Amino acid sequence: MTARAGTVVGMPDPRTGPAAPLTSQPTAQDEVVGICRDLIRFDTSNYGDGSGPGERAAAEHVMGLLTEVGLDPELFESEPGRSSVVVRLEGEDSSRPALVLHGHLDVVPARADDWTVDPFAAEETDGLVWGRGAVDMKDMDAMILAVVRQMVREGRRPARDVVVAMFADEEAGGTYGARWAVDHRPDLFEGATEAISEVGGFSVDVGGRRAYLLQTAEKGLSWLRLVADGRAGHGSQVNRDNAVTHLADAVARIGRHPWPVQLTPTVHALLQGVADLTGLPFDGEDPSSVDALVTALGPAGKFVGATLRHTTNPTQLTAGYKANVIPGSAEATVDGRFLPGLEDEFVSTVAHLAGEHVRLERIHHDVALEAPFSGSLVDAMVDSLLAEDPEATVLPYTLSGGTDNKSLSRLGITGYGFAPLRLPDDLDFAGMFHGVDERVPTDALRFGTRVLDRLLRSC
DSSP: OBSSOOOOOOOOOGGGSOSSOGGGSOOHHHHHHHHHHHHHTSOOBOOSSSOSOOSHHHHHHHHHHHHHTTOOOEEEESSTTOEEEEEEEOOSOTTSOEEEEEEEOOBOOOOGGGSSSOTTSOOEETTEEESTTTTTTHHHHHHHHHHHHHHHHTTOOOSSOEEEEEESOGGGTSTTTHHHHHHHOGGGGTTEEEEEESSOSEEEEETTEEEEEEEEEEOEEEEEEEEEEOOOEETTSOOSSOHHHHHHHHHHHHHHOOOOOOOOHHHHHHHHHHHHHHOOOOOTTOHHHHHHHHHTTGGGHHHHHTTSSOEEEEEEEEEOSSTTEEOSEEEEEEEEEEOTTOHHHHHHHHHHHHOTTEEEEEEEEEOOEEOOSOSHHHHHHHHHHHHHOTTOEEEEEEESSOOTHHHHGGGTOEEEEOOOBOOOTTOOHHHHTTSSSOEEEHHHHHHHHHHHHHHHHHO
């Protein structure tokens, strides 16, 4: 249902724009830290079961930021409180295919007792903004909003039409956010062929050289429920058809399976780039060579190491109701992630590992993505980064998780991860995602606004 009527429109006419002189207007760099902190203060925790607070309050705040500068965004809801915001900016050349610039407003939950600070207080200390969502992904949301506000105030248009979207529910697969919008409001993305979102464009130290990892691929997602049925009975009796035993065997086989290393084109290109920067040898058939290159990426190796192979991690177990009663069924869940182009192999292998006594039920399944590290958009992203950091290099990489680009791919939209951040070498950025004490440098936020502004001017 639509919570606010509104037409998705272009930029205000610069001839009738703000009366105040441009010199008196705040810039994106002036605003981005404050916007980020304000967004973090909205608890938009997504528990995946519909019990969270939802995104409505944060979405209304985004609406205010956009309408304040003269835009007419639309807020819509898939369910009460599950709110997303979309606005279309008219470009200098609207005949070109449009670009989707999107973020998500929800965050994973945070237990305050585990944190050094209140995860929703958005404290700014020692040049860092702390809080849940600081890197996933209210930092990028803030950069997008700050840059858009600056462009509108200055009467500038992007190079082509840009659809700005702030989605609900990304942390649970996008069912109530991007997926709902794609299925029910495809008109919002009319003419769009490419998209930019989170978890790419951040810097890493590679052998003393700064490199930015531009996300061109992401693994597929397969959340599975394993169900074992057996013969219920007294715990003292011999039972050859024990559901818990069947399940435990399957969980152990799946969790311990030694998935082989398989280097997809994006991973191969990344490792070759790391080898070129470090002088380390690269032999895709030699596990020690591959491991050394992943290690050379420092904390970012947490992301990259999980993209060398499929993964299947058991995450939950449920069975029984009394110590001396053998239950008639038992269940487990597995978080599976498969490599681009190898979905069928993954599915068949997991089914074989589960065995004859266990059936598999899909909780959530979504595609793997892989886009070329080439073309005019990639060139523009690379050029925008290097204009701000000329001595750096840019490499492609695969994300081990997933983004809302999966949903947009259903409309034929090619997605990239590009949330540009120049980070301190000793910051464990990968460890911040869904971790405790999540934080982002304020200088990195300002850097990102400069890069995004350059990109929208040129792409």
